[in-house]
Amino acid sequence: MDTIAGSLDTCKPDSGDVVRPNGPVQSTPRTVFTDSSNATLGRHLAHRLVEIGVNDVFSVPGDFNLTLLDHLIAEPGLNLIGCCNELNAGYAADGYARSRGVGACVVTFTVGGLSVINAIAGAYSENLPLICIVGGPNSNDYGTNRILHHTIGLSDFRQELTCFEAVTCYQAVVNNLEDAHEQIDKAVSMALSESKPVYISISCNLAATPHPTFRSDPVPFSLSTKSSNMKSLEAAVEATVEFLNNAVKPVLVGGPKMRMAKASNALVELADASGYPLA
Numbered sequence: 001m002d003t004i005a006g007s008l009d010t011c012k013p014d015s016g017d018v019v020r021p022n023g024p025v026q027s028t029p030r031t032v033f034t035d036s037s038n039a040t041l042g043r044h045l046a047h048r049l050v051e052i053g054v055n056d057v058f059s060v061p062g063d064f065n066l067t068l069l070d071h072l073i074a075e076p077g078l079n080l081i082g083c084c085n086e087l088n089a090g091y092a093a094d095g096y097a098r099s100r101g102v103g104a105c106v107v108t109f110t111v112g113g114l115s116v117i118n119a120i121a122g123a124y125s126e127n128l129p130l131i132c133i134v135g136g137p138n139s140n141d142y143g144t145n146r147i148l149h150h151t152i153g154l155s156d157f158r159q160e161l162t163c164f165e166a167v168t169c170y171q172a173v174v175n176n177l178e179d180a181h182e183q184i185d186k187a188v189s190m191a192l193s194e195s196k197p198v199y200i201s202i203s204c205n206l207a208a209t210p211h212p213t214f215r216s217d218p219v220p221f222s223l224s225t226k227s228s229n230m231k232s233l234e235a236a237v238e239a240t241v242e243f244l245n246n247a248v249k250p251v252l253v254g255g256p257k258m259r260m261a262k263a264s265n266a267l268v269e270l271a272d273a274s275g276y277p278l279a
Helices: 041-051 066-073 086-100 113-125 159-164 177-194 230-245 264-274
Strands: 002-004 018-020 023-025 056-059 079-082 103-108 130-136 170-174 198-203 222-224
Touching: 041 066, 041 177, 041 198, 056 066, 056 086, 066 079, 066 103, 066 130, 086 103, 086 113, 086 130, 103 113, 113 130, 113 159, 130 177, 159 170, 159 198, 170 177, 177 198
Parallel strands: 056 079, 056 103, 103 130, 130 198, 170 198
Antiparallel strands: 002 222, 018 023
């Protein structure tokens, strides 16, 4: 069974809320593209964030992300929150993801990306879906052997990407409009399905550029729901019951994967039914 994240009507329960991988959030009306001038990369990303339940984005402006921020501000369903520094933005997005199921932050290239990375690493260890968006160099600068400001002084622009590869489950470097739509949607899908942070770098000159792939409304992407192997589950339950019944003083301990598995309520029910102490 697939959940179509690009079409809100397919996943609305009776309450009117939109069901997300980490619980319901309030749905937000979606603006429809009416002319090609609005069909830009920045607007596409803004719509995607609203579709998955992100209504507040934490940011620190920098010259590489200013145009992108203009497009995020123009999205009625998004509230752009300016932060004192990148680490503030990252931890705010971390807290937002804990509360709402997914969070997002926007910083500038390298000088901002390396400042936010500690918060992203923390979100990775905590299994939080967090979308870290970086305003990157002009697409024409790639491969030119130039040394750019806001970098560590090398002509290779991969320093930031190399660092993020260790603390994100997917990295998208968007410096070409032809596959920008696919890369953004893939990153969003990976963040939700893996419950881990992702990294999206967007070339500063592309955010305001229209492209035909951004015009469809909606352009759905699928999230496959995780299902249990029932025979394996039954065998695991039987083995667990046998182990607990033979225990002298059993104690239940909820581990760090409980939130990602959305099993916190089930653990409480098990503790109530069994009478075991719970930590």
